[in-house]
Amino acid sequence: MAESSSAVVAAPPSRRLPGWLPLLLMAILMFGVGAYAATRSPDFLSSYNLNTLLGSSGALPLALVAMGQATALMVGGFDVSVGMLMTLTVVVASYLITDTTGWFLILLASLALVGIGVAVGLVNAALIRKVGLPSIIATLATLSVMQGISLQLRPFPAGPIDVGFADALNTSIGFVPVAFIGVVVLAVLADLWLYRTPGGLTARAVGLDESSSRRLGAPTERVNWRAFVVSSVMASLAGFFLAAQVGIGDARVGSGYALTSIAAAVLGGASIKGGKGSYIGAVIGALFLSLIVNILPLPNIVPSFLREWTGALGYITIGALTLLALVLYQAPELVARARGAWRDVRASRPSALQATSR
Numbered sequence: 001m002a003e004s005s006s007a008v009v010a011a012p013p014s015r016r017l018p019g020w021l022p023l024l025l026m027a028i029l030m031f032g033v034g035a036y037a038a039t040r041s042p043d044f045l046s047s048y049n050l051n052t053l054l055g056s057s058g059a060l061p062l063a064l065v066a067m068g069q070a071t072a073l074m075v076g077g078f079d080v081s082v083g084m085l086m087t088l089t090v091v092v093a094s095y096l097i098t099d100t101t102g103w104f105l106i107l108l109a110s111l112a113l114v115g116i117g118v119a120v121g122l123v124n125a126a127l128i129r130k131v132g133l134p135s136i137i138a139t140l141a142t143l144s145v146m147q148g149i150s151l152q153l154r155p156f157p158a159g160p161i162d163v164g165f166a167d168a169l170n171t172s173i174g175f176v177p178v179a180f181i182g183v184v185v186l187a188v189l190a191d192l193w194l195y196r197t198p199g200g201l202t203a204r205a206v207g208l209d210e211s212s213s214r215r216l217g218a219p220t221e222r223v224n225w226r227a228f229v230v231s232s233v234m235a236s237l238a239g240f241f242l243a244a245q246v247g248i249g250d251a252r253v254g255s256g257y258a259l260t261s262i263a264a265a266v267l268g269g270a271s272i273k274g275g276k277g278s279y280i281g282a283v284i285g286a287l288f289l290s291l292i293v294n295i296l297p298l299p300n301i302v303p304s305f306l307r308e309w310t311g312a313l314g315y316i317t318i319g320a321l322t323l324l325a326l327v328l329y330q331a332p333e334l335v336a337r338a339r340g341a342w343r344d345v346r347a348s349r350p351s352a353l354q355a356t357s358r
Helices: 002-009 022-041 047-054 058-072 082-098 103-127 135-153 162-168 178-196 198-207 210-215 220-246 257-267 280-297 304-328 331-357
Strands: 158-159
Touching: 022 058, 022 280, 047 058, 047 280, 047 304, 058 082, 058 178, 058 257, 058 280, 082 135, 082 158, 082 210, 082 220, 082 257, 103 135, 103 220, 162 220, 178 210, 178 257, 178 280, 198 220, 210 220, 257 280, 257 304, 280 304
Parallel strands: none
Antiparallel strands: none
16 A cells, blocks of 8 residues: 555656757747748848847847856846946946057957956855845845946946947958857857756756755855856956947946846746756847847838837837746646646545544
8 A cells, every 4th residue: 555655646757848949949939020020021131130130239249148147047046237237348448448549458448348247246156155145136236336336437428439449349241240150159169068068067957956966066156156257257248249339338228138138048948946048049039039129110010000119019028928938948847846736635635534534
């Protein structure tokens, strides 16, 4: 009887969605939306529009910051300071990278801007790992500090950024920006590291179960510190392209990238619980979200009765897609939990009936 009872209570291993499924779904949706836009508006496939979609005015900065966000999500954390770090990068660049700055000084200024990203990442990691704050609270604190600094430095938009610097970042081969090709190559290499090396396996294991990983000798502290430093550095690099886009020091840009970077990473297969994700998926998610924003203003895309909602439709679509991805990608786990609860209820019924008969 004990064996049969245990057989009833024991839960079969829950099925997990294949890791490539989010990428496939995003690719299908992206090509479907692109095909619809191409049939509705001939402007969509123009070289100018495609360059805008892939470049600093479209997917490029979001792809970079989404890759960083995927790194933070990998260890079960959130970095909501990335958008304001991009803003601070733009503001500081408006002082350091001007029309009168030589290329050697621009190189030094670029290294200084990346150094700001390293410093912010170390502060975030220290608040989380040493002070013990939740990642959202810690990064909200640094967000507020950086917002205050940005507003103090540039209370109103000013300080033109060197045009040659922006042109160099926007260099293209045909309609494809060279920097976007570099981001795709970086994402492929990062995924190879994540899924084909002991270091990547350790990073995913720490995100799945930090306590067990620590008992097995994994360097959990180093993995967590590295994740938040990488997230901030990627945000500072994304700030370079945001600076090339706006061309002036403005303390109001970049704030929306925090939530959209999380959305892009989640759409690309990252789990908000940690231990799962893809850098290629983050880039695809960023490209898909940028595609949505790109096509809405084009002629004949939005029905006439929704023209007044064009600005809001992008945000509504991004939020709805993120919720859909969370439900879809976690469906096997939710189903497994429901089945486990139902088995517990069924297993407890005989005990309850026996107690009642006594």
